[in-house]
Amino acid sequence: MTLRTGFTEMFGVRHPIALAPMGGTAGGALAAAVSNGGGLGLLGAGGGDRGWLDRELEILTAGTDRPWGVGFQTWAASVEIVEYVLERGPRAVMLSFGDPGALAAPVRRAGVPLILQVTDLEEARRAVDLGADVIVAQGTESGGHGARRGRSTLPFVPVVVDLAAPVPVLAAGGIADGRGVAAALVLGAAGALIGSRFQATVESLVDPGNAKAIVDGKGEQTERNRVLDIARGSSWPARYTARTLAHPHLDRWRGREAELAADPRARADYDDDVARGVIPAQPVWAGEAIDLIADLPSAADLVPALAAQAEDALLRATHPS
Template sequence: MGLSTRFTRMFGVQHPIVLAPMGGSAGGALAAAVSRGGGLGLLGSGDGDPAWLDRELPVLAGCGRPWGVGLLTWAIDVNAVHRVLEHGARTVMLSFGDPAPFAGAVKAAGARLITQVTDLDEAKRALDAGADVLVAQGTEAGGHGAGKGRSTLPFVPVVVDLAGDVPVLAAGGIADGRGVAAVLALGAAGALLGTRFQATAEALVDPVITAAILAGRGDDTERSRRLDVARGSAWPDRYTARTLGHPYLASGSTDRGQYQRDVASGVIPPLPVWAGEGVDLIGGLAAAEDLVGELVAGALAALDRAGRHQ
């Protein structure tokens, strides 16, 4: 059972399901499980920290299936790209910033370049830089994204039309097989999922985070920069983050000192609960390898129902 698309054929994977390279939680075990399940596992390396790579990549590199590493473009220099390539990455995903300064290193190594985009200007720059795949991220996505971006449903087909022969993955609010089917119908060659894979046995998240995601609802999520300011995070101003409700969102406070004291005393969790609008659709904790197949089975069933209703 599989869904063959331009993406699956390009990467030699069975299913058009990709793990979002979520910093801190998409570690080697989670990425490896997604790859073993027939999707593409991407390690969430963030700024390419050498200690993180040394710890997590050996777990992933031994999975025997295609895999890759995701980096935050605004937070790295070209040395970070070289590090992941030296560790054997044959796919590099760049997000949130201009990929052009790093694309040459990826291409010179013969690796595939995936670039996440949040608007059409970013999509054009990514294509000019030679991206092999675009990820069209809608504002429903959990974690960071464009503060003034577009919703997944109208954004994906516009990027598909712009990209031509370059495959497009859809991201944002996709948490079950019906969402995968929907974006395939929009012309995407696959789906990149983050929040759904947070609620898996392999994700590197505190049980408190997992419990919050399982109890969360899309109506509870909010996109804001307030928590980044309060945490003293260096994220660029243009990128806000969608999280579940948080006391500092309710109060409007951005007092960094008080935030640190509240974390230290346990009044608030160490990290915000990054979650997309599809969080309602997460029915329980899953094994990531099995989840890939479940998503595809759900997509095939949804596509079959749609065909029979025409």
């Protein structure tokens, strides 16, 4: 069985699997490995730091001759940095978190496929109106940032599929093995965008201690919160919280976000703990499906393995004997 979908045909990739463009984690080596494995590797450009982009784009373009793309945090990136990346020849640009209108314009002018991630139906309707070529429906099970008042992947994806048709939709959130990819396809999606599972790979830029925490962690230990963004002085919009594993500063400030934001010592305490190695430099962004992550493979090997698991799951579901 070959899992051919509108997504695989649009990008000329073998498997309906895309790398979530996790800022600071999905670097050039990881994006190249996912593309080499037959998926679509998406570089996690975040707000678009020029130095980081130059370094990681060089690694990416040297590491693969297969389709790849770049993802930006819409609230933090500029039109200028998007235009700069478009000059490097990506096969796709993905925009997430915020109104993508201004950043979508240069992508459309360049004729590059536009991927828009949505976390609620208002964002999904906006994505359709903007002419997205692919829409990512992100459920609240996802690791890292997502909607504070979002919806779970299982009910959210088919609603977006129906609303966006015939635009291909990728499912995101709580997908960490081939069974999750198969479930996304059954829900009507054209594939899956996967984050936490790809953090725990040899090509990921994630801190080794954080990777081990993901392998050892359980979904029930994750929590969606704004505390750690406030404590580390991040400018993420309040409508987006982040799912992380347990953290000392989360335990210290849970439910006291306003007090935390007003405390001038809190950021200093956080930075001091990072400097002393008490806490990692970045929180452990992790989704609810981390129970399914037990190793640190190469992403190039992981992509076809996930696809094979998905094919097997679909065959067993339709031919249980």
